[in-house]
Amino acid sequence: MPADTSPFTPGIPVPVEVFVGRKSQLEEILQYVERSKKGKQENIFLTGERGIGKSSLAKYIREISTIKDNYLPIHVLLGGVNSVEGAIFKIFDAILKESYKDKENRGEKIKEFFGKCIAEVGLFGVSVAFKPQQENLRDLKNNFAEFLMNVIERIPKTKSGLFIVLDDINGLAKTDEFANWYKSFVDHIATHYTKCPITILIIGLPEVRDALSSHQESLMRIFRVVNIEKLSNAEVRDFFLRAFETVHTRVDDDANDMLVIYSSGLPILMHEIGDSVFRKNTDTRIDRVDASSGIVSAANIIGEKYLNPKVYHAIRSERYTSILTKIGKNFSFRFRKREIEKTLNESEKRVINNFLRTMRDNGVIVQDPDGARGSYQFVNELYALYITMMSAEKTGSHLVK
Ligand SMILES: Nc1ncnc2c1ncn2[C@@H]1O[C@H](COP(=O)(O)OP(=O)(O)OP(=O)(O)O)[C@@H](O)[C@H]1O
Ligand SMILES: [Mg+2]
Numbered sequence: 001m002p003a004d005t006s007p008f009t010p011g012i013p014v015p016v017e018v019f020v021g022r023k024s025q026l027e028e029i030l031q032y033v034e035r036s037k038k039g040k041q042e043n044i045f046l047t048g049e050r051g052i053g054k055s056s057l058a059k060y061i062r063e064i065s066t067i068k069d070n071y072l073p074i075h076v077l078l079g080g081v082n083s084v085e086g087a088i089f090k091i092f093d094a095i096l097k098e099s100y101k102d103k104e105n106r107g108e109k110i111k112e113f114f115g116k117c118i119a120e121v122g123l124f125g126v127s128v129a130f131k132p133q134q135e136n137l138r139d140l141k142n143n144f145a146e147f148l149m150n151v152i153e154r155i156p157k158t159k160s161g162l163f164i165v166l167d168d169i170n171g172l173a174k175t176d177e178f179a180n181w182y183k184s185f186v187d188h189i190a191t192h193y194t195k196c197p198i199t200i201l202i203i204g205l206p207e208v209r210d211a212l213s214s215h216q217e218s219l220m221r222i223f224r225v226v227n228i229e230k231l232s233n234a235e236v237r238d239f240f241l242r243a244f245e246t247v248h249t250r251v252d253d254d255a256n257d258m259l260v261i262y263s264s265g266l267p268i269l270m271h272e273i274g275d276s277v278f279r280k281n282t283d284t285r286i287d288r289v290d291a292s293s294g295i296v297s298a299a300n301i302i303g304e305k306y307l308n309p310k311v312y313h314a315i316r317s318e319r320y321t322s323i324l325t326k327i328g329k330n331f332s333f334r335f336r337k338r339e340i341e342k343t344l345n346e347s348e349k350r351v352i353n354n355f356l357r358t359m360r361d362n363g364v365i366v367q368d369p370d371g372a373r374g375s376y377q378f379v380n381e382l383y384a385l386y387i388t389m390m391s392a393e394k395t396g397s398h399l400v401k
Helices: 023-037 054-063 065-070 084-101 108-114 134-142 144-154 176-192 206-215 233-245 253-263 267-280 288-306 309-316 318-330 337-341 346-361 381-395
Strands: 042-047 071-077 118-121 127-130 161-167 198-204 224-227 334-336 365-367 375-378
Touching: 023 042, 023 054, 023 065, 023 161, 023 198, 023 224, 042 054, 042 206, 054 065, 054 071, 054 161, 054 198, 065 071, 071 084, 084 108, 084 127, 084 134, 084 144, 084 161, 084 176, 108 144, 134 144, 144 161, 144 176, 176 206, 198 206, 233 253, 233 267, 253 267, 253 288, 267 288, 288 309, 288 381, 309 318, 309 346, 309 381, 318 346, 318 381, 334 337, 337 346, 346 365, 375 381
Parallel strands: 042 198, 042 224, 071 161, 161 198
Antiparallel strands: 118 127, 334 375, 365 375
């Protein structure tokens, strides 16, 4: 009997058991954390495209024993937070909750620090929440470094410092408030403390990095930038083997070849494809037929979830059916209209312009910055792949060949 719970987690940071790759980035980040242990405050900017695996890497780091056992690991999700005080609130709430998890620390020290700003919540007060007044937040913001140092005094002796992840600062980076505040915080530490065992890992899209430096020119100089990109084919292969193994299912080599090709190194696709294949499969072995029907079903999900509804409907409309079957085969991440036109008949040629315009107006493709007129590229590989997948679905056959 196949298991009924999918080991795949589309859109949710991956569980440690099936985390793959990122070895060099992991090593690099751990080195910085190690330096912070000796007293140097470290600032890391972890960046990469949407869905490439930034939060997953941060979660993985937080959970490995060198970090978990030696630091108080804090992971704060700041998506939707637009002010520094909003961020401060979440940071201290997370510090409170994380230190409360530790039995040894559940006593007076941490309560003393949070004073009246603490509320016991849940049945029998098993959990706590941070309940500050506005002036407390202002105070925390203005004296952030002092407060963090104060927290360090109160964490268990076995821990040598703080590891703080500020995840998804896309909203915060829109104004100059965060950039200026953060720069002052780092400067304050450098000028007032000789020992400050705090690593802060900030996560943002590549454009956030640009936004931050435009708000505060010298800010990006303080960050060690770590970039993550696509996974290698070997890592993706390993991922499918491990994920299916957790549900006692093996994957045929040739089926895995297909999963690897269509995942195209993108973690988000790996999980959508894996999840669809898992749901299509009825036994404890994934063969080519399972793989291809899962991939086709994942193509639909990917279109519906990630493509703007207008583009999704246009691509699926009757009008474009015949050209899609042809152009899919000739599409790659970059393509030329002229090359595609060669394969089209007269009526299809009339539609190609509208088709390309719809995709361009909706941010799916852009004019290739380095190419000649009529050269395009997809804004990300996921969309390119979707078009190829749509084409494969329409022609039906070439996925299983
Ligand atoms: N190293 C990995 N191994 C296996 N799966 C991964 C890995 N990294 C990410 N994933 C999976 O990929 C998807 C996207 O990951 P995640 O949410 O971490 O990306 P992100 O870069 O933080 O995205 P966003 O920019 O939207 O915040 C999730 O389904 C996650 O489970
Ligand atoms: Mg994320």
